[in-house]
Amino acid sequence: MASSIHDLARHLNISIGTVSRALNGRADVNADTRQRVLEAARELNYSPNQSGRSLRQGATRSIAFMLQPHPGDQEYGEPFFIPFLTGLQARLAESGLDLIVVMGAPGDYQQERLRRVVETRRADAVVLAWTRREDERIDYLTERGFPFATLGRSRSGGSSYPSLDLDFEKAGSDAVDRLLARGHRRIAAIRPALDLNFGYLFLDGYRKALKRHGIEVDPGLIADGFINEAGGYQVTPRVMLAKDRPTAIIFNNDAMALGGCKALAEMGIRPGHDIAVTVIVDTPLCRYFSPALTAFRPSLEPMGRRLAEMLLASLPAFAGPEGTRIIHEVWPLELIARESD
Amino acid sequence: MASSIHDLARHLNISIGTVSRALNGRADVNADTRQRVLEAARELNYSPNQSGRSLRQGATRSIAFMLQPHPGDQEYGEPFFIPFLTGLQARLAESGLDLIVVMGAPGDYQQERLRRVVETRRADAVVLAWTRREDERIDYLTERGFPFATLGRSRSGGSSYPSLDLDFEKAGSDAVDRLLARGHRRIAAIRPALDLNFGYLFLDGYRKALKRHGIEVDPGLIADGFINEAGGYQVTPRVMLAKDRPTAIIFNNDAMALGGCKALAEMGIRPGHDIAVTVIVDTPLCRYFSPALTAFRPSLEPMGRRLAEMLLASLPAFAGPEGTRIIHEVWPLELIARESD
DNA sequence: TGTGTTCTCGTAAACGTTTACGGAAATCCG
DNA sequence: CGGATTTCCGTAAACGTTTACGAGAACACA
Numbered sequence: 001m002a003s004s005i006h007d008l009a010r011h012l013n014i015s016i017g018t019v020s021r022a023l024n025g026r027a028d029v030n031a032d033t034r035q036r037v038l039e040a041a042r043e044l045n046y047s048p049n050q051s052g053r054s055l056r057q058g059a060t061r062s063i064a065f066m067l068q069p070h071p072g073d074q075e076y077g078e079p080f081f082i083p084f085l086t087g088l089q090a091r092l093a094e095s096g097l098d099l100i101v102v103m104g105a106p107g108d109y110q111q112e113r114l115r116r117v118v119e120t121r122r123a124d125a126v127v128l129a130w131t132r133r134e135d136e137r138i139d140y141l142t143e144r145g146f147p148f149a150t151l152g153r154s155r156s157g158g159s160s161y162p163s164l165d166l167d168f169e170k171a172g173s174d175a176v177d178r179l180l181a182r183g184h185r186r187i188a189a190i191r192p193a194l195d196l197n198f199g200y201l202f203l204d205g206y207r208k209a210l211k212r213h214g215i216e217v218d219p220g221l222i223a224d225g226f227i228n229e230a231g232g233y234q235v236t237p238r239v240m241l242a243k244d245r246p247t248a249i250i251f252n253n254d255a256m257a258l259g260g261c262k263a264l265a266e267m268g269i270r271p272g273h274d275i276a277v278t279v280i281v282d283t284p285l286c287r288y289f290s291p292a293l294t295a296f297r298p299s300l301e302p303m304g305r306r307l308a309e310m311l312l313a314s315l316p317a318f319a320g321p322e323g324t325r326i327i328h329e330v331w332p333l334e335l336i337a338r339e340s341d
Numbered sequence: 342m343a344s345s346i347h348d349l350a351r352h353l354n355i356s357i358g359t360v361s362r363a364l365n366g367r368a369d370v371n372a373d374t375r376q377r378v379l380e381a382a383r384e385l386n387y388s389p390n391q392s393g394r395s396l397r398q399g400a401t402r403s404i405a406f407m408l409q410p411h412p413g414d415q416e417y418g419e420p421f422f423i424p425f426l427t428g429l430q431a432r433l434a435e436s437g438l439d440l441i442v443v444m445g446a447p448g449d450y451q452q453e454r455l456r457r458v459v460e461t462r463r464a465d466a467v468v469l470a471w472t473r474r475e476d477e478r479i480d481y482l483t484e485r486g487f488p489f490a491t492l493g494r495s496r497s498g499g500s501s502y503p504s505l506d507l508d509f510e511k512a513g514s515d516a517v518d519r520l521l522a523r524g525h526r527r528i529a530a531i532r533p534a535l536d537l538n539f540g541y542l543f544l545d546g547y548r549k550a551l552k553r554h555g556i557e558v559d560p561g562l563i564a565d566g567f568i569n570e571a572g573g574y575q576v577t578p579r580v581m582l583a584k585d586r587p588t589a590i591i592f593n594n595d596a597m598a599l600g601g602c603k604a605l606a607e608m609g610i611r612p613g614h615d616i617a618v619t620v621i622v623d624t625p626l627c628r629y630f631s632p633a634l635t636a637f638r639p640s641l642e643p644m645g646r647r648l649a650e651m652l653l654a655s656l657p658a659f660a661g662p663e664g665t666r667i668i669h670e671v672w673p674l675e676l677i678a679r680e681s682d
Numbered sequence: 683t684g685t686g687t688t689c690t691c692g693t694a695a696a697c698g699t700t701t702a703c704g705g706a707a708a709t710c711c712g
Numbered sequence: 713c714g715g716a717t718t719t720c721c722g723t724a725a726a727c728g729t730t731t732a733c734g735a736g737a738a739c740a741c742a
Binding site for chain 3: 723729
């Protein structure tokens with residue numbers, strides 16, 4: 001069916017070694033024969049078998065991104081990652097690498113799937129997202145010496161791998177500053193209950209900003225919930241029942257914010273009028289919601305490009321002349337002021 | 342580094358052939374030796390090299406989904422596909438297949454990327470979405486005899502491949518019926534300008550329903566735009582400037598509807614009050630928009646499962662006892678009445 | 683002319699599997 | 713007990729590449 005390097009060799013009456021060298025642009029092949037090989041390749045519609053090549057070279061020339069759907073929220077997609085993946089893909093393609101997105105089942109937290117990818121050597125490196133504070137995936141990969149990079153920081157694995165994260169601490173702090181400047185004193189914070197690292201960073205920023213302004217942190221105004229709409233819906237009433245009601249809520253996540261607003265609506269509390277609502281990570285949903293939610297926006301597509309760049313810089317096979325480098329970066333979030341605060 | 346089948350053989354002092362047979366559960370291996378092999382495999386942390394296996398078997402045991410980001414609309418993700426992919430992945434995993442999502446650059450319409458996947462044999466079959474009326478990808482795949490299935494129908498390729506589509510025609514018709522029942526007579530239709538097949542199906546349903554009620558189809562009420570928010574924003578005023586203004590608009594696409602509503606707002610026209618707005622394919626954005634948009638909702642996750650099932654049934658290697666079957670299905674969309682009409 | 687260098691190519695091994703084939707040992711059966 | 717059958721395993725080839733090695737031819741140079 002598909003033509004192999006042997007077909008080319010037979011067709012041109014030369015050896016497969018020469019064909020391979022010609023195709024791979026090696027120096028020790030006559031310019032004339034190279035020309036003929038390339039023509040024959042086009043004519044016979046040849047393209048190399050990736051399995052054969054991978055087997056020989058021990059490299060698949062592809063990078064895997066582990067995509068994890070939100071558990072328990074079938075209807076809600078993951079618009080967050082698509083622009084990121086677009087950037088990631090674009091940069092990898094420039095270096096001739098394929099991006100493969102490995103889907104996991106919702107909720108299994110990828111460990112099994114990750115093992116499969118690593119152990120069957122389906123990819124040369126992986127990119128992780130939704131990093132946890134203590135992340136077993138990172139432990140696993142560092143232990144095995146498998147190359148990877150992360151979108152998000154973690155305590156696990158030291159600083160032996162490239163990572164790109166958003167400055168959730170600053171965003172949390174800025175959100176508080178802004179609300180304080182607008183006269184709020186009772187500010188609640190709602191974040192995901194899992195060990196997700198950005199939840200800690202956000203809360204750190206929140207706490208520090210309050211303290212900086214001499215305001216005591218009230219544990220009754222901080223709540224953790226499941227990281228989806230249902231979680232926000234469930235947990236928001238809890239902070240609203242604090243003895244001294246908050247006049248503002250900062251949500252760490254768009255889906256939780258939407259659920260929270262639903263709960264507020266049912267309590268007769270109108271975001272933007274009766275209460276200020278701020279969201280840390282902006283998505284299109286925030287923009288279209290009514291009232292439009294004030295939120296902190298990441299530059300996802302450039303981040304994807306950059307993380308690909310950083311990953312490549314850490315791989316010996318792709319690092320430039322100055323050798324491999326492990327880069328860590330933290331990118332700012334941009335405040336998009338809308339109607340909800 | 343990673344242990345191979347040779348390591349196991351050496352460790353157990355048996356031949357690699359026996360090891361392979363033991364691992365693959367073939368009959369002609371002693372129960373005792375099989376036990377020892379499996380233990381050794383666990384002990385040495387063995388797992389088969391996918392490249393070697395693929396090379397020998399001529400199959401990668403993975404299915405590729407071609408994911409295409411919307412062009413020109415960086416911020417807007419593609420929440421539509423995630424639940425679909427979740428279902429697809431789940432069903433494939435049950436048959437031991439991996440799902441790999443191949444990202445393309447926005448706008449290149451995948452032809453290049455598809456060629457890469459097919460020609461380098463990175464996957465055993467592919468799943469296509471966003472089918473066009475005349476789809477060069479389908480032509481290419483049928484011509485090459487490469488197995489695939491589609492989410493959506495097409496004129497290309499006959500009925501030689503499994504396809505699962507939504508009943509856009511019925512949805513378009515139902516949408517018109519509903520608006521007519523509510524007293525509207527001037528109903529506009531806005532759909533994507535590309536050759537996307539569902540745009541035709543939708544418009545067919547729209548036209549038929551109008552004719553069925555004896556209402557003439559006014560070309561001035563039909564407009565095509567770029568399939569994103571900007572497209573909806575740009576094209577909506579065109580139908581609003583018809584000599585006899587429409588009192589209702591049906592959008593074929595959520596993003597176009599959102600852009601259209603923005604344009605309407607700027608014209609001082611309020612959806613849900615001054616004009617009825619219906620969307621054919623519901624996404625979370627429709628639910629959160631204000632006013633919440635009446636829309637027709639697909640069951641994406643079950644559709645993903647089903648299309649995987651249908652694809653497997655068409656593959657000789659996976660078809661059940663009754664042999665391979667090419668299945669075509671068209672699934673209904675469910676009307677979700679909200680506030681915008 | 684003889685020696686050394688450069689250019690170009692063929693040979694063959696290797697990557698990690700699976701599997702067709704055959705053979706030795708064990709078992710069965712009349 | 714002898715032949716037939718079954719059980720189990722080793723051998724080796726094959727999948728499609730890449731690449732180390734070496735060899736022949738052409739060329740340069742003294």
